[in-house]
Amino acid sequence: MKVLVPIKRVIDYNVKVRVKPDNSNVDLANVKMAINPFCEIAVEEAVRLKEAGTVTEVIAVSIGNKSCQEQLRTALALGADRAIQIETDENLDSLNIAKLLQKIVEEEQPQLVILGKQAIDSDNNQTGQMLAALTGMPQGTFASMVKVDGDKVHVTREVDDGLQTIALNLPAIVTTDLRLNEPRYASLPNIMKAKRKPLMVKAAADFGLDLAPRTKLVKVTPPATRQAGIIVETIDELVDKLKNEAKVIS
Amino acid sequence: MSILVFAEHDNSILKAETLKTVAAAQAIGGDITLLVAGHNCQSVVDAASKVNGVSKVLVADNTAYAHQLAENVSLLVLELASDYEHIIATALTTGKNFMPRVAALLDVTQISDIIAVESSDTFVRPIYAGNAIATVQSLDSKKVITVRATGFDAVATDGNADIVTLDIATDANISAHVSDELTVSERPDLGAAGVVISGGRGMQNGDNFKLLEGIADKLGAAIGASRAAVDAGFVPNDMQVGQTGKIVAPDLYIAVGISGAIQHLAGMKDSKVIVAINKDPEAPIFQVADYGIVADLFDALPELESKL
Numbered sequence: 001m002k003v004l005v006p007i008k009r010v011i012d013y014n015v016k017v018r019v020k021p022d023n024s025n026v027d028l029a030n031v032k033m034a035i036n037p038f039c040e041i042a043v044e045e046a047v048r049l050k051e052a053g054t055v056t057e058v059i060a061v062s063i064g065n066k067s068c069q070e071q072l073r074t075a076l077a078l079g080a081d082r083a084i085q086i087e088t089d090e091n092l093d094s095l096n097i098a099k100l101l102q103k104i105v106e107e108e109q110p111q112l113v114i115l116g117k118q119a120i121d122s123d124n125n126q127t128g129q130m131l132a133a134l135t136g137m138p139q140g141t142f143a144s145m146v147k148v149d150g151d152k153v154h155v156t157r158e159v160d161d162g163l164q165t166i167a168l169n170l171p172a173i174v175t176t177d178l179r180l181n182e183p184r185y186a187s188l189p190n191i192m193k194a195k196r197k198p199l200m201v202k203a204a205a206d207f208g209l210d211l212a213p214r215t216k217l218v219k220v221t222p223p224a225t226r227q228a229g230i231i232v233e234t235i236d237e238l239v240d241k242l243k244n245e246a247k248v249i250s
Numbered sequence: 251m252s253i254l255v256f257a258e259h260d261n262s263i264l265k266a267e268t269l270k271t272v273a274a275a276q277a278i279g280g281d282i283t284l285l286v287a288g289h290n291c292q293s294v295v296d297a298a299s300k301v302n303g304v305s306k307v308l309v310a311d312n313t314a315y316a317h318q319l320a321e322n323v324s325l326l327v328l329e330l331a332s333d334y335e336h337i338i339a340t341a342l343t344t345g346k347n348f349m350p351r352v353a354a355l356l357d358v359t360q361i362s363d364i365i366a367v368e369s370s371d372t373f374v375r376p377i378y379a380g381n382a383i384a385t386v387q388s389l390d391s392k393k394v395i396t397v398r399a400t401g402f403d404a405v406a407t408d409g410n411a412d413i414v415t416l417d418i419a420t421d422a423n424i425s426a427h428v429s430d431e432l433t434v435s436e437r438p439d440l441g442a443a444g445v446v447i448s449g450g451r452g453m454q455n456g457d458n459f460k461l462l463e464g465i466a467d468k469l470g471a472a473i474g475a476s477r478a479a480v481d482a483g484f485v486p487n488d489m490q491v492g493q494t495g496k497i498v499a500p501d502l503y504i505a506v507g508i509s510g511a512i513q514h515l516a517g518m519k520d521s522k523v524i525v526a527i528n529k530d531p532e533a534p535i536f537q538v539a540d541y542g543i544v545a546d547l548f549d550a551l552p553e554l555e556s557k558l
């Protein structure tokens with residue numbers, strides 16, 4: 001069976017983003033970019049399923065301008081077999097991303113689509129669920145364990161009260177949480193090999209979809225900053241401050 | 251305008267966050283209906299009918315909704331959707347799971363995790379781990395929104411809403427619940443606690459979290475953790491505070507053996523008072539702490555417990 005892994009190019013998680021002085025957006029000029037960490041976990045899971053013999057082919061797909069080919073090459077170096085870039089210069093809303101991914105699902109007919117639970121830039125946590133709705137597939141979100149079992153997949157999910165395990169009919173959508181696996185590092189030979197793996201480019205405009213924006217970004221502002229407080233020397237002083245100055249304990 | 255708010259619950263207790271989500275609905279303005287979807291959830295229905303600002307409680311009590319599977323709940327909401335301009339849920343794991351599915355079925359995009367309402371179509375939401383705040387206008391005719399509860403003050407619970415039982419059972423028959431492995435705790439919920447004490451990698455192992463328990467008992471606090479502590483297996487996943495875990499904003503947050511990575515700060519920096527206990531004076535957590543103490547946690551915690 002085939003697995004499709006949608007990946008997003010995002011700011012590197014170590015970088016603290018800055019807001020542009022005109023409040024139009026964040027400033028991403030000359031900022032280090034990377035594959036979204038949750039998407040990296042998704043690629044790793046797909047590759048492990050292939051190594052275990054459950055999966056025959058892993059296809060990575062990314063929607064964005066030419067620069068996201070860099071992240072697709074990373075996915076190929078991590079073990080994906082081929083890649084698809086859907087070219088667009090627009091910053092598409094999640095629904096439109098999901099609609100484009102639906103087209104790729106129709107073309108490729110994967111049994112499993114593994115996405116990240118959330119992109120660490122816009123923090124939306126919605127694209128996988130939307131794709132599930134559009135394709136009529138069941139969804140196992142925030143996965144910390146994925147087990148394919150015949151025509152079903154068992155997904156253990158990280159939920160607010162602990163863990164929940166559900167069984168989904170295949171084909172299905174999975175979104176990854178942090179504990180699903182620890183992604184490998186791409187080895188140098190695999191990075192070299194990735195350069196020769198197939199990467200197909202398609203134009204978003206060629207899918208015949210109405211991709212008109214559904215949201216308008218009014219402004220982006222910096223968050224309220226917290227003033228650093230004081231260093232206390234002793235626990236007695238700390239307890240005294242909490243009681244008598246901050247008045248948060250009695 | 252009419253607003254449908256999804257009630258978060260576990261079939262027995264209405265989660266406190268729902269009271270804040272109703273406050274967000276009030277900020278939008280309109281007639282508010284609360285939807286309780288579950289099974290054998292009468293106590294939730296009773297609690298829901300007392301939530302202020304709610305005119306009607308819709309009850310879908312059916313086995314199809316016992317575990318609030320996204321496939322089934324989204325179809326239920328879809329059936330009700332034509333009566334409402336806004337459909338709102340709390341950004342907890344249930345709402346995050348099924349709401350984008352509702353949005354896509356309605357052919358609208360979702361506005362996730364809002365912390366403020368500018369107008370009935372314009373909302374404020376943190377992006378980039380809270381390092382930027384975006385104001386976003388929805389251009390869709392119907393608004394599908396999830397609410398970050400910490401952004402709103404809970405409404406009171408002395409209301410008296412009408413209860414309407416729905417005769418709907420939408421079972422997509424493509425998913426099934428298998429089992430739960432829930433964390434049982436006598437302590438308050440992380441999202442609802444007035445005091446939270448969290449441990450990080452500095453705690454060294456799960457056993458040492460006992461050092462936090464004594465303090466938590468004295469303060470009526472919930473216990474949280476950093477991702478590093480969860481990844482290392484010290485404590486379960488539901489204790490993770492941060493950008494990709496739980497968002498908390500208690501009156502007092504005590505960070506113990508936590509360095510203060512941006513992803514952790516994203517989940518707690520709106521707390522009223524922050525205390526940091528860390529042996530490294532350069533740890534970034536001190537930059538957001540109101541009170542910091544540079545100390546070995548293994549000395550500081552027993553002393554703190556004895557002096558409370």
Ligand SMILES: Cc1cc2nc3c(=O)[nH]c(=O)nc-3n(C[C@H](O)[C@H](O)[C@@H](O)COP(=O)(O)OP(=O)(O)OC[C@H]3O[C@@H](n4cnc5c(N)ncnc54)[C@H](O)[C@@H]3O)c2cc1C
Pocket residue numbers: 005006007008009036038039061062063064091092093094095097114115116117118119120121122123124125126127128215217220359360361362377384386
């Ligand atoms: C400031 C700002 C605010 C925004 N606000 C909204 C909003 O309120 N509502 C809205 O709908 N959109 C919004 N967008 C647009 C949207 O966030 C992204 O541009 C779009 O890529 C959708 O992905 P996501 O980040 O929402 O994905 P999430 O749902 O957070 O990501 C989940 C997973 O989806 C997959 N995925 C996401 N994007 C891609 C991609 N381009 N290619 C391949 N796979 C992908 C990945 O597997 C990812 O891990 C906003 C953008 C900006 C810059």
Ligand SMILES: Cc1cc2nc3c(=O)[nH]c(=O)nc-3n(C[C@H](O)[C@H](O)[C@H](O)COP(=O)(O)OP(=O)(O)OC[C@H]3O[C@@H](n4cnc5c(N)ncnc54)[C@H](O)[C@@H]3O)c2cc1C
Pocket residue numbers: 013037038120449450451452453475476477478479490491492493494495496506507508509510511512513514517527528529530533545546547548
């Ligand atoms: C995609 C992604 C999502 C993430 N989401 C989250 C999230 O939601 N929440 C989260 O917390 N993190 C998250 N992280 C991880 C985050 O980047 C940090 O790695 C993590 O928060 C570090 O945890 P920590 O502070 O416990 O550990 P460390 O950074 O290792 O810090 C340990 C601290 O303990 C102190 N210490 C050690 N021993 C003692 C002692 N005896 N006494 C006193 N102090 C001591 C040290 O000085 C140090 O400051 C995420 C990362 C990624 C990539």
